[in-house]
Amino acid sequence: MTTKTYEKYYVPAQSPWPIVGAVALFFIAFGAAHYVIDISKQQSGFGGYLLLLGFAILVFMLVGWFRNVIDESMSGLYSAQMDRSFRQGMSWFIVSEVMFFMAFFGALFYGRIIAMQWLGGSSNNAMTFELLWPNFEPVWPLIKTPGGIETQAMPWTGLPLINTIILVISSVTLHFAHTGLEQQKRGQLKLMLLLTLLLGATFISLQVYEYIHAYRDLGLRLDSGFYGNTFFLLTGFHGLHVTLGAIILLFVFFRVLKGHFTPEKHFAFQAAAWYWHFVDVVWICLFVIVYML
Amino acid sequence: MSVTTTEPHDHDKQHDHEQEHHDHKPSGIKRWLYTTNHKDIGTLYLVFALIMFFIGGSMAMVIRLELFQPGMQFVEPHFFNQMTTVHGLIMVFGAVMPAFTGLANWMIPMMIGAPDMALPRMNNWSFWILPFAFLILLLSLFMPGGGPSFGWTFYAPLSTTYSNDSTALFVFSVHIMGISSIMGAINVIVTIWNMRAPGMNWMKMPLFVWTWFITAFLLIMVMPVLAGLVTMVLTDKYFGTSFFDAAGGGDPVLFQHIFWFFGHPEVYIMILPAFGIVSAIIPTFARKRLFGYASMVYATASIAILSFLVWAHHMFTTGMPVFATLFFMYATMLIAVPTGVKVFNWVATMWRGAMTFEVPMMFALAFIVLFTIGGFSGLMLAITPADFQYHDTYFVVAHFHYVLVTGSVFSIIAAVYYWLPKWTGNMYDEALGQWHFWCSLISVNLLFFPMHFVGLAGMPRRIPDYALQFADFNAFISIGGLLFGLSQLIFVWGLIKCARGGVKATAQVWEGAEGLEWEVPSPAPYHTFDTPPVIK
Ligand code: HEM
Ligand SMILES: [Cu+2]
Numbered sequence: 001m002t003t004k005t006y007e008k009y010y011v012p013a014q015s016p017w018p019i020v021g022a023v024a025l026f027f028i029a030f031g032a033a034h035y036v037i038d039i040s041k042q043q044s045g046f047g048g049y050l051l052l053l054g055f056a057i058l059v060f061m062l063v064g065w066f067r068n069v070i071d072e073s074m075s076g077l078y079s080a081q082m083d084r085s086f087r088q089g090m091s092w093f094i095v096s097e098v099m100f101f102m103a104f105f106g107a108l109f110y111g112r113i114i115a116m117q118w119l120g121g122s123s124n125n126a127m128t129f130e131l132l133w134p135n136f137e138p139v140w141p142l143i144k145t146p147g148g149i150e151t152q153a154m155p156w157t158g159l160p161l162i163n164t165i166i167l168v169i170s171s172v173t174l175h176f177a178h179t180g181l182e183q184q185k186r187g188q189l190k191l192m193l194l195l196t197l198l199l200g201a202t203f204i205s206l207q208v209y210e211y212i213h214a215y216r217d218l219g220l221r222l223d224s225g226f227y228g229n230t231f232f233l234l235t236g237f238h239g240l241h242v243t244l245g246a247i248i249l250l251f252v253f254f255r256v257l258k259g260h261f262t263p264e265k266h267f268a269f270q271a272a273a274w275y276w277h278f279v280d281v282v283w284i285c286l287f288v289i290v291y292m293l
Numbered sequence: 294m295s296v297t298t299t300e301p302h303d304h305d306k307q308h309d310h311e312q313e314h315h316d317h318k319p320s321g322i323k324r325w326l327y328t329t330n331h332k333d334i335g336t337l338y339l340v341f342a343l344i345m346f347f348i349g350g351s352m353a354m355v356i357r358l359e360l361f362q363p364g365m366q367f368v369e370p371h372f373f374n375q376m377t378t379v380h381g382l383i384m385v386f387g388a389v390m391p392a393f394t395g396l397a398n399w400m401i402p403m404m405i406g407a408p409d410m411a412l413p414r415m416n417n418w419s420f421w422i423l424p425f426a427f428l429i430l431l432l433s434l435f436m437p438g439g440g441p442s443f444g445w446t447f448y449a450p451l452s453t454t455y456s457n458d459s460t461a462l463f464v465f466s467v468h469i470m471g472i473s474s475i476m477g478a479i480n481v482i483v484t485i486w487n488m489r490a491p492g493m494n495w496m497k498m499p500l501f502v503w504t505w506f507i508t509a510f511l512l513i514m515v516m517p518v519l520a521g522l523v524t525m526v527l528t529d530k531y532f533g534t535s536f537f538d539a540a541g542g543g544d545p546v547l548f549q550h551i552f553w554f555f556g557h558p559e560v561y562i563m564i565l566p567a568f569g570i571v572s573a574i575i576p577t578f579a580r581k582r583l584f585g586y587a588s589m590v591y592a593t594a595s596i597a598i599l600s601f602l603v604w605a606h607h608m609f610t611t612g613m614p615v616f617a618t619l620f621f622m623y624a625t626m627l628i629a630v631p632t633g634v635k636v637f638n639w640v641a642t643m644w645r646g647a648m649t650f651e652v653p654m655m656f657a658l659a660f661i662v663l664f665t666i667g668g669f670s671g672l673m674l675a676i677t678p679a680d681f682q683y684h685d686t687y688f689v690v691a692h693f694h695y696v697l698v699t700g701s702v703f704s705i706i707a708a709v710y711y712w713l714p715k716w717t718g719n720m721y722d723e724a725l726g727q728w729h730f731w732c733s734l735i736s737v738n739l740l741f742f743p744m745h746f747v748g749l750a751g752m753p754r755r756i757p758d759y760a761l762q763f764a765d766f767n768a769f770i771s772i773g774g775l776l777f778g779l780s781q782l783i784f785v786w787g788l789i790k791c792a793r794g795g796v797k798a799t800a801q802v803w804e805g806a807e808g809l810e811w812e813v814p815s816p817a818p819y820h821t822f823d824t825p826p827v828i829k
Binding site: 008026118223 | 319323324326327328329330407408409411412413414415417418421422424425426428429432458461462464465466468469472475478479480482483486487488513514515516517518520521522524525527528531532533534535536539540541542543544546547550551554612614820823824
């Protein structure tokens with residue numbers, strides 16, 4: 001704001017995409033709700049189709065919307081102030097994502113430090129323990145619930161450790177892609193970005209493998225009590241975020257191949273990178289809290 | 294703060310807003326569907342909020358009809374529960390919050406000298422999600438077995454073990470409402486951070502902008518937590534998880550902790566912008582500067598921070614350890630301090646002011662008195678041992694309706710009267726407005742004040758029947774409710790009348806009004822500050 005001449009802030013005249021996006025979310029929400037009901041009753045219904053329709057409209061919207069934005073950006077309509085708006089918007093979006101994960105981490109801490117101990121009779125709950133589940137042992141991981149569901153814990157060595165290393169390396173390669181972009185080394189940029197994508201894909205595949213292993217060999221399931229609940233929801237939402245981050249990076253990669261982005265202006269790249277680093281940090285918290293401790 | 298509309302560095306380009314744009318508004322339905330204009334989107338939000346206010350209000354009428362007399366007369370208990378639930382959800386998420394967002398959209402860019410909101414397309418998306426979200430919520434009432442009936446707080450296991458399939462619709466509609474609020478909040482925060490005209494530094498910002506800035510921060514912090522919570526409800530109900538089921542190692546009290554971690558900041562989301570509105574109106578009609586501007590800013594910020602540390606005052610009766618109870622009791626009482634600072638400052642602003650009592654001022658004055666009553670009943674509820682008695686009675690209902698109806702809703706009405714001339718270019722009908730005010734003031738107290746008495750005497754909330762001894766007060770309450778609802782028809786009449794014409798408003802509208810929004814013509818041109826104004 002200290003620059004002498006004021007660059008006009010670009011306000012698009014009108015846009016059909018937001019309302020298309022709203023319709024998409026309607027079908028997704030309404031469809032998902034009915035789909036959930038349908039599968040819980042093991043009946044076939046229209047929910048799944050509406051959900052798919054919603055996603056199709058969403059993709060259509062995203063393509064159209066981003067095409068407009070990219071065109072505007074490439075034709076130089078965006079001022080430095082606009083770039084700041086985008087960056088700040090993305091940062092706050094990531095803050096909101098952090099809080100989403102906090103809800104589940106908070107639940108995990110509460111369940112482990114408070115609920116489980118109380119069920120085991122601590123604090124003023126001696127009678128709760130005596131009368132409800134006198135055989136319950138409050139140990140974490142909760143491999144036997146008060147109600148008697150048994151499971152096995154997922155060890156942190158092996159796959160999870162490998163996955164941690166993979167994700168950390170992918171953050172580093174992404175960082176080098178960024179420096180490549182900033183120093184005009186397009187070769188390094190492409191190579192490092194590609195490497196990041198491959199590492200991301202490996203992570204997701206290993207995660208899928210781990211889920212199969214959990215279900216088949218360990219009897220660790222989404223419904224095996226509080227341990228399984230938090231394990232699958234935390235790693236599951238994280239996995240979804242990795243997938244989303246990888247898709248975003250893929251599109252960034254295509255744009256890089258097309259010659260987009262300059263050392264000064266590369267908001268889309270920056271946003272995707274921030275998102276990726278955020279997902280990485282979440283994983284490290286997850287690895288420590290869910291797997292190791 | 295005074296303003297010229299000359300461009301700062303290029304004196305050849307005289308910038309005249311009216312001339313340059315001659316308001317090339319797009320026309321027809323597309324204008325509203327495709328709009329990226331903060332004023333259009335603000336209008337959409339406000340109209341939507343008004344409609345939801347009447348839908349939610351008609352549900353309240355069903356509740357009061359049933360409670361008019363003891364015994365069961367008109368509706369089934371299960372339907373009664375659906376009405377209390379959906380009434381609460383609609384008023385919180387569909388009426389009060391969108392109304393404030395509408396005001397933010399209209400006013401913040403004008404107040405800080407910005408051309409529009411920072412992310413105009415996303416702004417449109419935030420709005421248009423809402424009608425669909427509430428369509429889903431309302432459709433859920435027609436599910437087999439009825440709609441959600443677990444209260445707006447959807448405590449587990451009511452919403453998990455004992456709910457019907459409308460829960461799935463409820464969960465996903467809350468999800469997309471949350472997406473809408475978060476995007477709206479991001480837009481507000483980025484606009485304020487990044488779009489202020491040169492010279493509009495932080496401590497020059499109008500308080501409405503400040504309070505909304507902090508509100509937006511609260512929204513970004515807690516709406517995702519609500520999203521996580523409804524997700525857990527969904528998986529508990531449909532996918533066999535046991536977050537809120539002790540047999541699986543979870544705890545129903547965990548639900549309440551997460552809910553109120555969201556819920557208490559949420560109530561401040563619904564009152565902080567109201568503080569901003571009142572801080573704008575009182576100085577105008579007292580013709581004095583706001584007393585203690587800086588302390589208002591700090592008070593707002595401390596309320597916001599403290600609001601994260603008090604959530605369990607809603608859970609005193611759940612059997613938490615005593616030290617936790619004490620912590621939450623004292624922390625809650627601490628919030629009364631910054632709140633008191635605000636009330637003090639408003640009163641001090643009026644002290645020896647040259648006051649006039651136009652409709653916005655009347656509503657703002659009523660706000661100060663009646664909100665304070667709500668604050669006091671809040672303090673009573675914050676006393677843990679006393680709350681053991683008051684919890685889940687009509688006393689709580691009285692408390693939150695004083696802070697939310699005579700607080701938030703009155704401030705919204707005050708804001709609408711205050712800025713309506715700026716929006717439409719016409720003065721509203723003052724006589725009609727005064728009628729609206731006095732009818733609302735009397736009926737709202739008839740409606741909510743007796744709730745304190747029946748509550749203290751032990752009448753439980755959310756129950757369709759009651760003991761005979763509460764009959765007289767409840768009849769009063771129901772009549773008050775009907776009158777309050779009818780009074781709002783005067784409001785609608787006044788709004789329509791003003792939109793269609795009336796005495797032309799000047800740019801400044803109110804003699805004592807200060808700030809950028811009063812420097813542009815009335816009605817405000819479609820695009821306001823394409824180049825930033827100079828702020829002295
Ligand atoms: C001085 C400030 C305040 C204090 C000390 C306070 C305290 C309390 C307490 C202790 C309760 C729980 C009562 C119970 O369930 O037993 C409560 C309920 C409530 N308060 Fe406040 N409050 C204050 C201000 C506000 C404000 C400003 C709002 C909203 C604008 C608000 C909205 C509510 C609502 C909606 C509930 C009921 C929630 C429910 O159970 O459905 N309060 N308040
Ligand atoms: Cu509270």
